[in-house]
Amino acid sequence: xxxxxxxxxxxxxxxxxxxxxxxxxxxxxxxxxxxxxxxxxxxxxxxxxxxxxxxxxxxxxxxxxxxxxxxxxxxxxxxxxxxxxxxxxxxxxxxxxxxxxxxxxxxxxxxxxxxxxxxxxxxxxxxxxxxxxxxxxxxxxxxxxxxxxxxxxxxxxxxxxxxxxxxxxxxxxxxxxxxxxxxxxxxxxxxxxxxxxxxxxxxxxxxxxxxxxxxxxxxxxxxxxxxxxxxxxxxxxxxxxxxxxxxxxxxxxxxxxxxxxxxxxxxxxxxxxxxxxxxxxxxxxxxxxxxxxxxxxxxxxxxxxxxxxxxxxxxxxxxxxxxxxxxxxxxxxxxxxxxxxxxxxxxxxxxxxxxxxxxxxxxxxxxxxxxxxxxxxxxxxx
Ligand SMILES: Nc1nc2c(ncn2[C@@H]2O[C@H](COP(=O)(O)OP(=O)(O)OP(=O)(O)O)[C@@H](O)[C@H]2O)c(=O)[nH]1
Ligand SMILES: [Mg+2]
Ligand SMILES: [Zn+2]
Numbered sequence: 001x002x003x004x005x006x007x008x009x010x011x012x013x014x015x016x017x018x019x020x021x022x023x024x025x026x027x028x029x030x031x032x033x034x035x036x037x038x039x040x041x042x043x044x045x046x047x048x049x050x051x052x053x054x055x056x057x058x059x060x061x062x063x064x065x066x067x068x069x070x071x072x073x074x075x076x077x078x079x080x081x082x083x084x085x086x087x088x089x090x091x092x093x094x095x096x097x098x099x100x101x102x103x104x105x106x107x108x109x110x111x112x113x114x115x116x117x118x119x120x121x122x123x124x125x126x127x128x129x130x131x132x133x134x135x136x137x138x139x140x141x142x143x144x145x146x147x148x149x150x151x152x153x154x155x156x157x158x159x160x161x162x163x164x165x166x167x168x169x170x171x172x173x174x175x176x177x178x179x180x181x182x183x184x185x186x187x188x189x190x191x192x193x194x195x196x197x198x199x200x201x202x203x204x205x206x207x208x209x210x211x212x213x214x215x216x217x218x219x220x221x222x223x224x225x226x227x228x229x230x231x232x233x234x235x236x237x238x239x240x241x242x243x244x245x246x247x248x249x250x251x252x253x254x255x256x257x258x259x260x261x262x263x264x265x266x267x268x269x270x271x272x273x274x275x276x277x278x279x280x281x282x283x284x285x286x287x288x289x290x291x292x293x294x295x296x297x298x299x300x301x302x303x304x305x306x307x308x309x310x311x312x313x314x315x316x317x318x319x320x321x322x323x324x325x326x327x328x329x330x331x332x333x334x335x336x337x338x339x340x341x342x343x344x345x346x347x348x349x350x351x352x353x354x355x356x357x358x359x360x361x362x363x364x365x366x367x368x369x370x371x372x373x374x375x376x377x378x379x380x381x382x
Contacts, residue, residue: 037187051347076124076146080169081117082299089117090144091125092299100143102123119297119309120168120254127347129159153201155256158318164284167297172200174233176310178209178269179218183211185260186221190372191317192258193230194330195284201256202245204249206233208264209348210241224366228332237267247272252305261292261313269310278310285319333365349374 079093087107091098102117117123125143151168158164173196177184189205196203205225207218219234226232228328233249246268249255257265266278278300281293297311328334328348338346342353351357359365365372 038278081121098143118165153197156320158320163320170254170256172255174204174257176206176263178263179213186368187372197330202233208235210234211236237264237271256309324377
């Protein structure tokens, strides 16, 4: 049976069930009660009263009424989240950066709605002195985020049972791989492409460290994606090759650079905009220790117009928000063959007389791309 949503909209506002703060709920009974009893041979002072049964879900939660006019309140500042650190956000209002907390009720609602505040979000915030509750637990913060504007293009991934929004409100995802150190991972590139398309973002495939492409494999891989109709870039942050093309792609756009650790995402941005001084890592350390140089996503305004979000490399990437029956749509070269599969609900994995598999056998679909599809299909749930 479908679970009822725990939101109701009434005349006065929206009723939302939220958790009590943990520090308001008292323990039903001491955790070490049995232990104490054993140690003292049962001669402990019995509590005069106690809740033997732990508090249930009902009593741990309360209903509050939320007014959805936060964004319309006068005097609110507007800005864009440039980086997140735990529960704190740095917000750029175009003049300076404000270090903000997130209003608790907003955080609860957004987490219930699967989307906490993230880099790239357009937010409204109050500044210290204009609101109560800015200082929390002795940490004076400059502002409090009161509302988050609806998002456009976003890059999400599945992390366990939760969906993580890596970045919001971007037009382009520059998916960076390197010709070597580390070698390209086709499956990861394809996962980034699918996630970008699902999130309404245009993917651009960038092959960096092209100076290390001794046998031309990376260039041929890139040609494969160009053939599928994707915009491709060959770059070298070391010798500056292709940087002008990258600049033209990013100009006046909101973009994110994504890809595995060590491929040179931060190096590319440093070459693109001298003076940025983003931290870059030593390759040898990465392979030995698997460490990531960039640890949090950060939004960078570009001198030539637009902005770009540098992200930490990730080793594995689970795609979110797409049932496996719909995956075929995101493999553009499959689309012409799908209607001629024998079974209308063909998954193109185990069925006979599958036109997609026949196209792979004929060489019309590259086996690597088919392999990416099958791996994604196996990972996804319905
Ligand atoms: N040969 C060569 N080396 C490069 C190039 N671009 C980056 N590097 C080297 O690759 C290493 C990793 O670069 P980073 O920019 O830290 O890589 P990253 O993708 O930002 O890594 P994370 O922040 O961990 O995700 C550094 O040692 C760079 O000097 C390139 O085009 N050619
Ligand atoms: Mg980096
Ligand atoms: Zn099929």
